[in-house]
Amino acid sequence: MKKQIIMLPGDGVGKEIMEGARAVLNAVAGEHHHEFIFHEHAIGGSAIDRYGTPLPEETVKACSSADAVLLGAVGGPKWDHVEASKRPERGLLGIRKSLGLFANLRPVTGFSSLVHSSPLKTEIVDGCDILIVRELTGGLYFGKPSERREGGRTVIDTLKYTREEMERIVDKGFESAKMRRGKLTSVDKANVLESSRMWREVVDEKARDHPEVEVEHLLVDAAAMKLITNPRQFDVIVTENLFGDILSDEASVLTGSLGMLPSASIRTDGVGLYEPVHGSAPDIAGQDIANPLGMILSAAMMLRHSFGMEDEADEIERAVSDTLEGGYHTADLDIEGGRIVGTREMVEKVIENLSTKSISNAICSSYM
Numbered sequence: 001m002k003k004q005i006i007m008l009p010g011d012g013v014g015k016e017i018m019e020g021a022r023a024v025l026n027a028v029a030g031e032h033h034h035e036f037i038f039h040e041h042a043i044g045g046s047a048i049d050r051y052g053t054p055l056p057e058e059t060v061k062a063c064s065s066a067d068a069v070l071l072g073a074v075g076g077p078k079w080d081h082v083e084a085s086k087r088p089e090r091g092l093l094g095i096r097k098s099l100g101l102f103a104n105l106r107p108v109t110g111f112s113s114l115v116h117s118s119p120l121k122t123e124i125v126d127g128c129d130i131l132i133v134r135e136l137t138g139g140l141y142f143g144k145p146s147e148r149r150e151g152g153r154t155v156i157d158t159l160k161y162t163r164e165e166m167e168r169i170v171d172k173g174f175e176s177a178k179m180r181r182g183k184l185t186s187v188d189k190a191n192v193l194e195s196s197r198m199w200r201e202v203v204d205e206k207a208r209d210h211p212e213v214e215v216e217h218l219l220v221d222a223a224a225m226k227l228i229t230n231p232r233q234f235d236v237i238v239t240e241n242l243f244g245d246i247l248s249d250e251a252s253v254l255t256g257s258l259g260m261l262p263s264a265s266i267r268t269d270g271v272g273l274y275e276p277v278h279g280s281a282p283d284i285a286g287q288d289i290a291n292p293l294g295m296i297l298s299a300a301m302m303l304r305h306s307f308g309m310e311d312e313a314d315e316i317e318r319a320v321s322d323t324l325e326g327g328y329h330t331a332d333l334d335i336e337g338g339r340i341v342g343t344r345e346m347v348e349k350v351i352e353n354l355s356t357k358s359i360s361n362a363i364c365s366s367y368m
């Protein structure tokens with residue numbers, strides 16, 4: 001198959017990990033006789049430097065007509081002085097909104113070789129397998145007004161959702177739960193927020209159409225606690241934008257590192273954007289030490305979800321698992337008796353493992 005892929009490396013470690021994803025995809029293309037054509041475009045801080053805006057029109061246009069989009073990460077201290085509405089992060093929010101990517105799927109899958117990487121007890125993290133379904137284009141990050149008043153002494157951020165926005169993401173949550181272990185945990189703050197009260201109504205209404213799915217409601221504060229004390233109680237978590245953002249970084253602790261988590265930002269039909277959960281990690285950027293696996297696993301999600309290339313996606317996920325089983329890991333992880341390697345060497349090891357068809361742990365349950 002021939003596919004046009006837009007690459008948005010962005011800032012900081014985004015560039016390094018994107019190179020890793022490109023190398024892995026090229027290796028897969030060679031093995032399976034696909035043609036992946038990559039087009040690089042600007043977003044975030046590097047787009048501000050070059051074009052004066054974090055999201056050039058030309059980037060949006062290219063993404064809209066592509067087969068899929070890969071994104072590294074945006075932001076960094078260099079752009080901290082930029083006014084809030086024009087910061088690099090606005091480029092990311094803008095591309096998600098422009099492409100209508102209302103659902104962000106964040107699988108949190110523990111690799112057995114990484115159980116010692118987590119600060120949590122092995123018996124807590126071993127075998128954890130959660131899918132966070134996060135609403136991506138509504139809520140606080142998109143609220144208007146969002147401004148300072150009264151000489152800068154009062155600030156306003158607005159949390160707005162329509163019922164339709166809630167319904168479509170809750171539908172996605174049920175759909176995912178049915179494809180997995182049949183349990184849906186809806187996370188909100190219905191004891192305080194009106195938006196959460198409507199969210200709960202929507203979940204309860206939809207639950208009547210899906211009697212085969214076990215539904216539970218949790219308040220976000222309790223959910224944050226249970227996520228790291230009893231993660232195996234979770235199958236699919238569906239939640240709004242801000243809560244999903246925070247809970248997924250927290251959940252990454254189960255896997256050993258924030259650098260491990262991939263994600264798919266999708267809509268019902270049309271182009272999908274695939275991005276690791278982490279940010280631009282300015283503290284480690286440019287040192288060849290960033291973990292490229294969240295980005296590489298995001299590329300695998302792209303192959304499966306946007307291109308229907310199940311075997312190729314499985315192959316990448318298996319190669320990642322085999323590389324870790326072989327003891328190779330970046331400095332953010334810990335494997336007993338393992339060897340720390342840099343970003344580039346980690347990518348090379350994954351590519352080497354692509355062609356060795358060993359039978360290792362099944363590492364990803366279905367998530368879409």
Ligand SMILES: NC(=O)C1=CN([C@@H]2O[C@H](COP(=O)(O)OP(=O)(O)OC[C@H]3O[C@@H](n4cnc5c(N)ncnc54)[C@H](O)[C@@H]3O)[C@@H](O)[C@H]2O)C=CC1
Binds near residue numbers: 257282289291
């Ligand atoms: N999707 C995106 O583009 C996101 C962008 N950001 C932006 O990134 C910048 C930095 O934000 P932070 O709060 O520091 O979050 P961050 O996710 O960039 O980093 C948090 C911590 O995790 C580590 N880390 C992240 N990715 C890693 C990887 N691949 N390998 C090894 N370690 C990794 C970092 O070194 C840091 O210690 C900010 O400008 C923020 O707005 C933050 C989150 C998401």
Ligand SMILES: CC(C)CC(=O)C(=O)O
Binds near residue numbers: 089093245
């Ligand atoms: C711009 C932020 C909302 C990015 C982020 O932290 C995320 O999507 O996880």
Ligand SMILES: [Mg+2]
Binds near residue numbers: 246249277
């Ligand atoms: Mg985040």
